[in-house]
Amino acid sequence: MAQHRKALWEADLDEDLQDVDLNLAIGSYGQNGLYEDGASLRGQLGDTLVELPEGAAQPRIDEATLLAVQQQMAQQAAFAQIPDVVKRFIAHFHQAVLENNLAEITVAYESGWNRLTEKFYAKTEWPEAEVIAPLVNDDPIFLILYRELYYRHVYSRLSPDIDDRFHSYENSCELFNYLLNSDGPVPLELPEQWLWDIIDEFIYQFQSFCVWRSKVKSKTEEELGMLADANQVWSSYSVLNVLYSLIQKSKINEHLVALQEGKSAEEIAEIVGEYGTRPLYKLLGYFSLIGLLRVHSLLGDFTLALKVMENVELNQKSPFTRVTACHVTTYYYVGFCYIMLRRYPDAIRAFVSILNFILRMRQYHTRSYQYDQINKTADRMYALFAICNALSPTRVDDNISNIVKERYGEQFAKMSRGEEGIPAFEELFLYACPKFISANPPPYDDPEVLSTYINDPPVEPAQRHLSLFLSEVRAQAPVPTLRSFLKLYTSLDANKLAGFLDADEEEMVQQLMVMKQASRSVSRVENEKGLLDGQMISTSDLDFVINENMVHIAESTVGRRYAGWFIRNTEHAQRVLDTLRVAPLPVPQRPAPQPVEAAKEGATAAPRQGGQKVAWGSVKAA
């Protein structure tokens, strides 16, 4: 069956390679009027969108000569404006890319670019690619990469206008065309972090475009016209096409399966072929899987989001990549999808695991330009964690729950009180949820429908998902109150309990059934393969059963754990003893160095003692 599918797909590939650009993986089902749309789109954007393999990225100048001359003069003037240090940087950067010198590219990418941005381009664009083209011998590939950075800078520092949005899409298409449609794998190498950023930014720009596009009222006449003509730009199909194409080219799923089966490096190389063996394709393929997880989440398809991750093992011990941002994104979306699938224990596990990872990594990342972003996502995950823990109270990692108490203690207390906590759920959900998008644009191509659309706009995607989530929350709203009563008894007459709650007995029995359901969840307990798999578990320490009219209650308690604490401190004591042993004995004949030595000992010993005290304190408090 699987083979059958593969064969079909390869047939598609050969056909599509002839003409169409990014329709490799999932066909060109964009719209029914694809060909007209495509043609008008190409007219709109110049002819660069498609013929990359032959034509490479020729600047789209096919106007009257006069115009060309004028433009050239303008470019020369712009070129003269560029500071020398920037010119040298670009030339150097270009050289590093030509030589596939990963170390030099990394330096230019991670520090050079950011330093010069701070210095010269904090509030303006970098020079346009056409202007710096002479510096890099019009190298089309470097110019695509340069534009990738150029637009990313526009999106992050400035506010992109419609041209930026269209052109950044066009440039992404050129980049992916070059990677996917060249004869064989391209000989390019880029740092892991940059490859992640390419995919990450591609999806960010898609999401940003969708949000911008959905705001009809603020559009100018010109923008309305352009949007009406170009409904393929940043379409969901085109974005999914890119991601699926990279996944299939790199054979990343086959690669991950082979790794899990313990295949040797040679066997894997054979399986993944000429593309998948190259780090560039392998990583782009892997990052595209994470990209799919994200895109499907943004579109509200939480089941499919987890399904595409079938072969990815969530585990930081043997990471496929060392890019921190990639891990953080993965766990954030996986955790969020689990919430929407009402699998709170799985969500909690995902958040605890990545939040601890971030805490450990903190020391290495304080200077990274991505640190802020990671911190923001982490904070949203603490909020999501609070939501999950309110809905499925469980004994969890003390480290993380202490931070949650600090940041969201107030909301958490409200959420643990049922119905009256709904506004707190709402607040945290809207703060921490992904930036949901609509799959389809407003009807820009039909002015009449558009005006009804403006008068009666649809509910915003985030609000739609919020209300679905709140319906789950409302269903189990009576649980916290019931729980607090049941905790006091080992058995209790249903009628009496109803009296306490000031409720009718039948109503209360129904609420007890809800409570039972809320204390059960599907969860991955035995490391099942695939993120959707799992089995039913009990999530609550308080359980009950109704025998006709009597409610019997049983509570499970977990004894305090000592082993870990003793082992850690024994190890610590051993280290202290070892340090003392290797320290030189004081030499009585020379009194002068002795105090210095002693001071050193004191200095190293002091913080350790401090650490120990803190540990004692936290255990007592816990």
Place this chain on the structure above:
Amino acid sequence: MTSASNWASPPTRPPLIETLVSGVDRYNPSNVSILEDYLYHQIRSEEYDCLANLAILKLYQFNPDLYNPDVVINILIKALTSAPFPDFNLCVSLLDDRPAPPANQDEPDPLPALLPTLTALHNLLQQCRFPAFWALYRSDEVEGLRDNYTVECVGFEGAVRQVAVRAVKAAFTSIGSERLGTYLDLSGADLSAYVEKLGWTTNESGVVSIPPNPDNQIESTVVQENIQLPQLTKVITHAAQTSLPIVPAVN
């Protein structure tokens, strides 16, 4: 439903559908009819395949031209009876708000009118308010849904009863048959027959006993930590290696 794998890939799913659900062909609009046929097969034969139905909604999401309200309503009806699992909301989540349809349509779209009803029914099931569910479901208000849709969905009422049975089985060891009757919307001989088919027993005073299952067996437990030797190997090894008496050589 103790394992989610039956949900994610039901054993009744044919290979062709599996190919669509797991592959990139799920995006091909020309496959929508295959999936729709499969939905109607589920409707007729009391099968259920959530992921395949979500694949239809995905195609509708990306290709508004394909949108068929009857199919959507049937998908939601099937998802309704998988409560307390969140299938219904997962389906609704894919229904993007679509632009107003052209005014000159022959038949108005039935979904906007029915969605609030379906949502209300779903909420009642989620909240285990089974008597209220049956009251609403049998009311005149819901006649359209009954006559045009659920009547076609073979075993729909049985599937709702299964939702109630799942909830009762987990929470009760015994339950008065009158109460059970209101949950199942059955009484008299029908109820006795249904209870018997479940393998539950009724005593002479009309109390139904529910056989033990993992959810209605409760036990107070104290989980004590159990320290394993391997946890201590590192500490012991280290101690053994360094415990040679170190007597500083005194010259």
